[in-house]
């Protein structure tokens with residue numbers, strides 16, 4: 001069976017579950033899945049086809065839509081431009097909210113001690129990148145080293161130093177696509193996906209991601225769920241599409257099957 005046929009069968013299984021009265025949770029990563037990767041994170045936007053697919057799915061009976069991102073919640077809300085009713089999870093699961101004509105954020109994520117630790121990590125990381133073209137991004141629970149476009153020699157040195165800093169400060173450290181993330185909270189996209197499933201009362205889940213942190217979400221999926229890896233890289237996902245454009249086509253196909 002071709003990959004395309006297998007994915008078509010999996011999408012049909014999801015739409016059949018909805019027809020049988022079950023709720024389908026469609027939970028998607030943002031960068032690299034709905035939006036092509038770009039050098040300046042604030043300029044990321046979903047492809048027009050991806051945004052249109054989200055609008056179709058948000059209007060489908062029996063479907064709940066969610067984004068689960070490594071971005072801070074407010075940042076995610078600003079770039080993602082999602083339809084009303086979309087659940088938003090930022091900072092890899094540490095920040096939860098929803099979009100309803102504006103961002104409805106959940107409770108603040110950090111206590112005083114954790115805030116101080118985040119400030120210290122940001123300060124030390126900022127000093128490490130001085131004199132290079134690497135950038136630092138400070139998010140509500142995480143500080144990120146960005147090395148996209150940085151010469152390899154500097155990248156290797158900075159990545160090693162960032163990983164060592166994470167270990168020294170006992171932070172949750174994750175290396176992603178041209179980034180190293182140091183988080184003061186130990187939450188994962190897998191925890192977030194479990195919470196979303198129980199909070200929405202969903203039966204089957206479709207999750208799509210493109211990076212190592214998304215694998216933590218895919219790992220909590222079970223029979224009847226559908227995991228899709230976007231782009232290259234090792235994955236536990238049984239299905240793979242090439243890029244955000246192909247992902248958008250997949251979401252449109254699901255909307256077709258759901259009749260929305």
Ligand SMILES: O=P(O)(O)OC[C@H]1O[C@H](O[C@H]2O[C@H](CO)[C@@H](O)[C@H](O)[C@H]2O)[C@H](O)[C@@H](O)[C@@H]1O
Pocket residue numbers: 029030031032036037038039040041044068069070071072137139144146148176177178179181211213
């Ligand atoms: O979980 P995600 O939604 O995939 O968030 C992961 C990180 O996404 C952003 O970085 C990535 O996209 C940038 C814009 O395309 C790109 O420049 C960078 O190289 C990618 O790693 C975001 O800036 C990070 O904060 C997120 O953690």
